[in-house]
Amino acid sequence: MLQFLVDTLLRASDLALIALGLSMVYGLVKFPNIAHVQYAMFGAYVTYAMHASGVPLVLAIAISCAVTGALTLGLHLLVFRRLLRAGPAIAMIGSLAVAMLVVAFMQGFAGSFPRMFNLPLTEPILIGEARVTATQLYFVGTTVVLLLLFAMLLFFTRTGRAMRALASNPALAAASGLNAEGITRGVAFASGAIAGLGGSMLALSTGAHINLGYDLLLPVFAAAILGGLGNPLGAVAGALLIAATETAVTNIDFGGLVGGDPLFMPVAYISAASFLILLLALLFKPYGLFDREVRRV
């Protein structure tokens, strides 16, 4: 049971930060940015490059966050702000093009070989019957702290209130004198930095590789849509739900039903399970699980 929780948490942390940023930006600009997962891939490579050239890991990740945030902000100002004038559908297609450009650029620059971090191997820590490594504890810890900070920012500060106002009714928010452009820029930077952080931490175990972004695309979007696009903390809940479903499906022993030998669902169905949940959610709760007073999609 404990192992189940640990596995769910680890998988959820892989997705949570990136889904959070995606949903947060969606709330303000109202288009799903497909390139968002590629910022995570970009961040992973920047961290690798810094770490390989001798920068301590934590500093390398911090630099990578700043660089990725700057890239996100730059793309927002130069590309997406203009595309948005033509409508969200155009902006989404544009973001697909940007995603491919980022991948092509990284492939040209870093090559197609995966870059594995050269980290010391630590013995896993036993918590009950569950095994986790120190790196994973830091990873989950960082994610949780960041999510708490973000929730506090969103619900207990003026900036947070302004962000929520802008997300739920841009016209009214602008009429009340909110600096919409300033907030959007801030959020774009922050979402990029968080994606860079998520990608970097992910790369500590999987290595920085060119498909890192594409591999995240479907689960991250599923989590964000499940939570209701535009609802950042909903995206985190979506990530948790997807992780829990995937973990449950792979670990339930159906052997008892047919008597005798352990019998598990083939792992090829692992992602099908989470998309079944997504499909059911879209059928019955099309505006996300946390659809309350505001329609978000």
Add this chain to the structure above:
Amino acid sequence: MTFKMHSFYAATALLGTLSVTPVVQAQETVNMGAVLSLTGANATVGEDVRRAVMLAVDKVNADGGVLGKKFGVIVEDSGGNPTTALNAARKLASVDKVPVVIGEYSSGITLPMAQYLVKEGVGHINVASTSTKVRELGASSFNLIGLENLGNQFSAADTWALGYRKVAMIAPNNAYGQGVAHGFKQEFEKLGGKVVTELLYTAGQSTYRRELQQVSRSAPDAYIYTAYGQESAVLNREAYELGLRKSPWYAILLSMSLSDTPANIANGQLGMEVGNVYGDAGKAYQAAFNAKYKEGTKTSYTGYAYDAVLMTAAAMNKAKSTDTDKVQAALKDLGKGGYVGVTGPIVFDAERQRIDPPYAKLKYDGKVVPR
């Protein structure tokens, strides 16, 4: 009509003379072709094989060349892409008019490329692809390397000999992985063993913890796996973290499976692979490779490429011609027995497939070493 046909023949003959004559005059070198993955995901393999090919060219020329002329191999890059490989093969066959082309690396590229060459009647020698479909390529295709069915027999016998009876099988959920998982299971069960779990994992996930834990529940004697470098690095790290390495791990194609895994995690794994070098000729080849490139071979495929080039040169000399049909006939003749390459004796069966191709038992001890 007759007149027209005559003029057609005359024109063709004239064209033929025009195009052939300068080539014959300029042909100071006798060439064969190679299509290798010099760029792209398998660039390491491609470059390694290219070095072996160049070493073979040096060797042939040091021994007097071919038909009294200088010998060369025209190397083209496949970019790890079937279309590029096909274009390269087309160029080699129709512009350079080489009698024999070797290559590529991955089966998905070798098969369409070789089908084209066979259709054109040009000789093809497979030096690295292990799909069983290679056997079905047809009349002008030769194969030097052990295909998957033989590989599965070898790894099943090897793991059985190591004392494993109840094993878990881990492979990617694609044509290659399913082929290996299915083939290994068949061979292993013939010997009396049992595959208790079969895990066909989805490529490109950030974690395989859930899958690995599912497998571990069946408490196997050993884990038999095959995986691509980067995914394998995640699998191996997580298997280590979850304590699954307390049971032995055996990799089918060990150096591919461990190429991106840190040494401290990889240590102690056993495995197999196609054989690389054999006997004194093999040792001499490795020494020459080391001397020329200041480092050893990185993959097991170089020996096959080296043999393919030397054998083609020998066939040209034997046929006293560079005509592809005559060279192919000479290759078949050489393959009747008695030809020994750096990968061991090369004998072809009726379908031009090597009989008893070599395999190696390996382990990881700081690097991949024989066991």
